[in-house]
Amino acid sequence: MSGTIASANGVDKTDYKAIATAPLNSRNPYAPVPDFLSNVGSFQIIESTLREGEQFANAFFDTAKKIEIAKALDDFGVDYIELTSPAASEQSRADCEAICKLGLKAKILTHIRCHMDDARIAVETGVDGVDVVIGTSSFLREHSHGKDMAYIHKTAIEVIEFVKSKGIEIRFSSEDSFRSDLVDLLSIYKAVDKVGVNRVGIADTVGCASPRQVYDLIRTLRGVVSCDIETHFHNDTGCAIANAYCALEAGATHIDTSVLGIGERNGITPLGGLMARMVVAAPEYVKGKYKLHKLKELENLVAEAVEVNIPFNNYITGFCAFTHKAGIHAKAILNNPSTYEIINPADFGITRYVHFASRLTGWNAIKSRVEQLNLDMTDEQCKECTAKIKQLADIRPLNVDDVDSIIRQYHLHIKAGGDPTELELPDADGEPAAKKLKQSA
Numbered sequence: 001m002s003g004t005i006a007s008a009n010g011v012d013k014t015d016y017k018a019i020a021t022a023p024l025n026s027r028n029p030y031a032p033v034p035d036f037l038s039n040v041g042s043f044q045i046i047e048s049t050l051r052e053g054e055q056f057a058n059a060f061f062d063t064a065k066k067i068e069i070a071k072a073l074d075d076f077g078v079d080y081i082e083l084t085s086p087a088a089s090e091q092s093r094a095d096c097e098a099i100c101k102l103g104l105k106a107k108i109l110t111h112i113r114c115h116m117d118d119a120r121i122a123v124e125t126g127v128d129g130v131d132v133v134i135g136t137s138s139f140l141r142e143h144s145h146g147k148d149m150a151y152i153h154k155t156a157i158e159v160i161e162f163v164k165s166k167g168i169e170i171r172f173s174s175e176d177s178f179r180s181d182l183v184d185l186l187s188i189y190k191a192v193d194k195v196g197v198n199r200v201g202i203a204d205t206v207g208c209a210s211p212r213q214v215y216d217l218i219r220t221l222r223g224v225v226s227c228d229i230e231t232h233f234h235n236d237t238g239c240a241i242a243n244a245y246c247a248l249e250a251g252a253t254h255i256d257t258s259v260l261g262i263g264e265r266n267g268i269t270p271l272g273g274l275m276a277r278m279v280v281a282a283p284e285y286v287k288g289k290y291k292l293h294k295l296k297e298l299e300n301l302v303a304e305a306v307e308v309n310i311p312f313n314n315y316i317t318g319f320c321a322f323t324h325k326a327g328i329h330a331k332a333i334l335n336n337p338s339t340y341e342i343i344n345p346a347d348f349g350i351t352r353y354v355h356f357a358s359r360l361t362g363w364n365a366i367k368s369r370v371e372q373l374n375l376d377m378t379d380e381q382c383k384e385c386t387a388k389i390k391q392l393a394d395i396r397p398l399n400v401d402d403v404d405s406i407i408r409q410y411h412l413h414i415k416a417g418g419d420p421t422e423l424e425l426p427d428a429d430g431e432p433a434a435k436k437l438k439q440s441a
């Protein structure tokens, strides 16, 4: 069962009929709820590391680094790469031109204010499209640009018609959409849709929206415009990935991301986090379209460029994202990784790790290590050896070498016919652990 059908715009759509009629055991139990509006199996990524990401506090990308990142994003398979406004600085304009000349597969966009001055500069850079934005909430109308809705309508139409006349894509977005008046929003989107904008954008600029609010707004908008719908979610309240997913469920077509989520304040929907969510919901689409095994390399490139570490709990690539520690987990994982893993690390070129050096370790994990070490021990002996390991793990943290040497010593001891209960365990400083235990008692 492929689960997808080709659509007119070349993007495969989820084939819900195929999913519904497939034999039960071949269905993906985590597949999205069937809904004809949903684009969970047919979305596009607008990758904004080189625009929103440049707004991250630590970011400074020179031309060479921008080109390296743009090529890596292209190789990963993102659909669009969004670049900083050419109106920001002379170098920003030159870098935009340079990236347009690379001949990448991804379409190149630049992001500008809703103003003819910016639009005139943008269309001269060689971009495939222009993303235009203007704040529509009362906060931004009053304290940012100071313009009313009538001005926004008039300028938006003027900019859209101008960019369209140059034969390139144009997207119109309201900034701070979730704190804007719904009637204002729908009427401006309806007007820009009527003049042929390619996409409208909804932006949760302050990260205030919840998934349910996102679903409601996008679903309503889907009934008002016929063009594509792009969405942009900040992560101030921790909902950026969930909001992106809900937007797709409600009919959004494009999601903005940045590598590691970098952007203003604590950033936006991270590319890797979105991949984690989507590979579970639409595995065939995601694995067929994006080079998932390049994610780690891409994240390392950006992390190094902006001088941050990859967080320990990062989606997919965090150092312990596929580490299983507690004995109950380790046993089941060794039998079948799906017991405690919703994502297959191999899809991302990553290997899982079964931890076996703590007081939480169980005998099944030790048995597996004994086998890796090519030693011959019965289950009973593995259990006894596990008890020895726990004894030492109660005193201090253990590493792999500690455990291996206990296993080897135990193995030697029993093979020599010794009584396992008499085995003394070495401590970090070489003292037998049993002696230490007596001293501290």
Ligand SMILES: CC(=O)SCCNC(=O)CCNC(=O)[C@H](O)C(C)(C)COP(=O)(O)OP(=O)(O)OC[C@H]1O[C@@H](n2cnc3c(N)ncnc32)[C@H](O)[C@@H]1OP(=O)(O)O
Pocket (backbone or CB within 6 Å): 055, 085, 087, 088, 089, 113, 114, 115, 133, 134, 135, 144, 145, 146, 175, 205, 264
């Ligand atoms: C939510 C977002 O992330 S939107 C994207 C943000 N990106 C950027 O800001 C790109 C980098 N920015 C810059 O380099 C500069 O801010 C520039 C070149 C765009 C403007 O610089 P300046 O002219 O010095 O103005 P400054 O940055 O102080 O203030 C922003 C100006 O843009 C105006 N403005 C803000 N948003 C918009 C908009 N959507 N459409 C039109 N004008 C706008 C403001 O009114 C203000 O104009 P003012 O000179 O009349 O006060």
Ligand SMILES: O=C(O)CCC(=O)C(=O)O
Pocket (backbone or CB within 6 Å): 052, 111, 131, 132, 133, 173, 174, 175, 176, 201, 202, 203, 204, 205, 206, 232, 234
């Ligand atoms: O252009 C957009 O849709 C988003 C602009 C932005 O970065 C924001 O509103 O946070």
Ligand SMILES: [Zn+2]
Pocket (backbone or CB within 6 Å): 052, 205, 232, 234, 263, 264, 268
């Ligand atoms: Zn943003």
